[in-house]
Amino acid sequence: MTSVKELSKRRDIFCAGHRACSGCAPAITMRQVTLAVNTHLVTGLSTGCMEVVSSIYPYTAWRSSFIHNAFENVAATISGVETAYRALKKKGKLDAEYRFIAFGGDGGTYDIGLQSLSGAMERGHRMLYVCYDNQGYMNTGIQRSSSTPYGAATSTSPAGIKIAGKQQFQKDLTEIMVAHELPYVAQASIGYYRDLNKKVEKALAAPGPSFINVLACCHRGWRIEPADSLKYSKLGVDTCMWPLYEVENGVYKLSMKPREKLPIEEWLKGQGRFNHMFKPDNADMIKKFQEHVDEKWNRLLWKCGELKERPGQPAK
Amino acid sequence: MARKSVSMTKLALTGNEAVAEAFRQVNPDVAAVYPITPQTELMHKFSEYVYDGKVETELIAVESEHSAMSAAVGAAAGGVRAITATSANGLALMWEVLYIASGLRLPIVMAVVNRALSGPLNIHCDHSDAMGARDSGWIQIYSENSQEAYDNALQAFRIAEHSGVLLPTMITMDGFIISHTTEVLEILDDAAAREFVGEYKPMYTLLNPEQPVTMGPLDLQDYYFEHKRQQVEGMYNAPAVIEQVAQEYAALTGRKYGFIEAYRMEDAETAVVVMGSAAGTTKDVVDTLRERGIKVGMVKLRVFRPFPHEQLAEALSHLKSVAVLDRCISFGAQGGPVYMETRSAMYGKEIPIYSYIYGLGGRDLIPSLVESAYNDLFEGTPDPKMRYLGLRE
Incomplete structure (x- = not known):
């Protein structure tokens, strides 16, 4: 694994001058992920915040080659570029060594881009797909996605008088990608960027497609202070809402076990989108959230060989 | 050739x-x-x-x-x-x-x-x-x-x-x-x-x-x-x-291609504009009518985008009337897409142009249907609205 000292000497591929909000965790994700690349690179981005802040014509924040096609098709687009690369290599028309990274937000990955992602992974294109998961359609005005957590208030799941925020738990995309039997799948958080650097290096070294799901808070959508982006990206891990783990050739491994597993309130409190859950009438919502986290966490511990007994299914 | x-x-x-x-x-x-x-x-x-x-x-x-x-x-x-x-x-x-x-x-x-x-x-x-x-x-x-x-x-x-x-x-x-x-x-x-x-x-x-x-x-x-x-x-x-x-x-x-193909257009008095396989059928009909001494021709569009306005207008400019056959409907429009382009290309010319819709969903375009369009043109009173070839109404 490349040392921090070494990484600090590398020239940023995602460079200064982009127009992301101050404290934007996805922007830090772009930088930290691409920092781990030491070959030529083609980056693809689905439509979303990171695309619109990084490539406003006639400027670009990308020192790698970069392509944006549409919202739902970054995986298919990079499939095409990667195939072009193989075609050129086969014909001896290109010597340079390239890697391919497709980035999508959770909307572009969990929802509208899921088919394109699944297809690209099944076909075995050697690309790393990184989902920067900020748990909602933040670019279009904070709507709920299938990654938005239970209870969260969004523009399309507001904390209403009758219905208090999103009624469903998150889709577990990382597990869906594990089911694709890829050489490398991991879950990471920008709050623990060294773990992310390491995972990107592993993913790029994998002989086929790889996938990393990165929790990267949107302070606008989570209704927190910009300075707290990384704090909340960390707390997601420390409460075991977003465990860090990897699955290498089907083998689960926990990347980090919190010294003390914090109650979910520690992550929920202070996030404006969960404020209503702290009202006395909604006390059962936090309880329900905690139970879901615990069940999923125990299940993951079992998969990672840290628990002997197989726990039950998480409650819906 | x-x-x-x-x-x-x-x-x-x-x-x-x-x-x-x-x-x-x-x-x-x-x-x-x-x-x-x-x-x-x-x-x-x-x-x-x-x-x-x-x-x-x-x-x-x-x-x-x-x-x-x-x-x-x-x-x-x-x-x-x-x-x-x-x-x-x-x-x-x-x-x-x-x-x-x-x-x-x-x-x-x-x-x-x-x-x-x-x-x-x-x-x-x-x-x-x-x-x-x-x-x-x-x-x-x-x-x-x-x-x-x-x-x-x-x-x-x-x-x-x-x-x-x-x-x-x-x-x-x-x-x-x-x-x-x-x-x-x-x-x-x-x-x-x-x-x-x-x-x-x-x-x-x-x-x-x-x-x-x-x-x-x-x-x-x-x-x-x-x-x-x-x-x-x-x-x-x-x-x-x-x-x-x-x-x-x-x-x-030895095979020549243009934007359009003009078939027996030199002395034609009326013509049909078509695209695709319908051109083959239409050429046959033109030949049949010509044998009867009726001066008809056909223009086939090969290139639709960019639309060859000038070539088409030139090919049609000496006619008394034109029928445009579209294998597509543009709902709510005055005629099919080829018709509308043709009308636009012929702007300023006092030649009546009529829209015919045919062959939707694979309905056969048989020679008698094309012939009926030519007959309309010669009879001089085609319906000013869109007409249909081979449709049961």
């Missing part, structure tokens, strides 16, 4: 096989394939070529047409020659990405095997699929038979990839009527075909290590308009390139 400069082979092929044959000869770098009737056979054939090692093409068997066009965009952005093929709903699913392919100026070549759009579901020929994409910034070339489909496929690469054009190009053929009908056609030998199409040298590519590029940026009020204007320039430049490529092709094969 003009003299040929190279040897050619006669083969009996379906339209799908003929275009697959052209694609085999071109040996593109990447092909994105997804099944849909009636295009499937084309890519079956091409997949066989890939799996039998007869081409060096990398095949991407994608999970939808949306991804087929997306992967083609990725491949073309990677600086290689990319192809795909589709029909009907498949083309409709690609719609979003069609505009991106042309907006990024990527010279993808696509075979569109024309089929009716749902709903209700119908797998047979009409032109509503390609007509739905007529404003997508793609060059559109229609084929009358398998020979033309083959010839158009080879010429498409030269047109699309020309530095003054750089626009994706779709060549079309009528589903089943051409795609599944075996006809005898002449094909070039492989070396001549490859030499004609030539090597593709991209202007920009994502895979140039010396010069990384950003493609598909956010393009706002300050530049988007100019970029659309530049796309128009590509379309403006296309006619000269289409003509030049056709001339070179004629020198090679």
Whole structure:
């Protein structure tokens, strides 16, 4: 694994001058992920915040080659570029060594881009797909996605008088990608960027497609202070809402076990989108959230060989 | 027919096989394939070529047409020659990405095997699929038979990839009527075909290590308009390139192609304008009527985008009346898409032009139906509203 000292000497591929909000965790994700690349690179981005802040014509924040096609098709687009690369290599028309990274937000990955992602992974294109998961359609005005957590208030799941925020738990995309039997799948958080650097290096070294799901808070959508982006990206891990783990050739491994597993309130409190859950009438919502986290966490511990007994299914 | 400069082979092929044959000869770098009737056979054939090692093409068997066009965009952005093929709903699913392919100026070549759009579901020929994409910034070339489909496929690469054009190009053929009908056609030998199409040298590519590029940026009020204007320039430049490529092709094969084909038009008093396989039927009708001493002609449109306004207007300007046959409805409009373009091309000329809709969902266009359109023109009182050929009402 490349040392921090070494990484600090590398020239940023995602460079200064982009127009992301101050404290934007996805922007830090772009930088930290691409920092781990030491070959030529083609980056693809689905439509979303990171695309619109990084490539406003006639400027670009990308020192790698970069392509944006549409919202739902970054995986298919990079499939095409990667195939072009193989075609050129086969014909001896290109010597340079390239890697391919497709980035999508959770909307572009969990929802509208899921088919394109699944297809690209099944076909075995050697690309790393990184989902920067900020748990909602933040670019279009904070709507709920299938990654938005239970209870969260969004523009399309507001904390209403009758219905208090999103009624469903998150889709577990990382597990869906594990089911694709890829050489490398991991879950990471920008709050623990060294773990992310390491995972990107592993993913790029994998002989086929790889996938990393990165929790990267949107302070606008989570209704927190910009300075707290990384704090909340960390707390997601420390409460075991977003465990860090990897699955290498089907083998689960926990990347980090919190010294003390914090109650979910520690992550929920202070996030404006969960404020209503702290009202006395909604006390059962936090309880329900905690139970879901615990069940999923125990299940993951079992998969990672840290628990002997197989726990039950998480409650819906 | 003009003299040929190279040897050619006669083969009996379906339209799908003929275009697959052209694609085999071109040996593109990447092909994105997804099944849909009636295009499937084309890519079956091409997949066989890939799996039998007869081409060096990398095949991407994608999970939808949306991804087929997306992967083609990725491949073309990677600086290689990319192809795909589709029909009907498949083309409709690609719609979003069609505009991106042309907006990024990527010279993808696509075979569109024309089929009716749902709903209700119908797998047979009409032109509503390609007509739905007529404003997508793609060059559109229609084929009358398998020979033309083959010839158009080879010429498409030269047109699309020309530095003054750089626009994706779709060549079309009528589903089943051409795609599944075996006809005898002449094909070039492989070396001549490859030499004609030539090597593709991209202007920009994502895979140039010396010069990384950003493609598909956010393009706002300050530049988007100019970029659309530049796309128009590509379309403006296309006619000269289409003509030049056709001339070179004629020198090679003896087969001449223009924007339109005028059939027995010199002394014609009335004419029908058609596209695709209907031209063959119409030529027969013209011959029959001519035998009876009736002065009729036909104009076949080969290129629909860019639309050959001047050539068409010139071909029709001496007539007493014109009927335009569309295999597509534009709901709520005054007539079919070809009709509206023809009316526009003929603006200022005092010649009545009538719209006929025919053949939707694969309904046969039999000679007596075409004849009835000519009869209307001669009787002088066609219904001013859209008329239908072969419809039960």
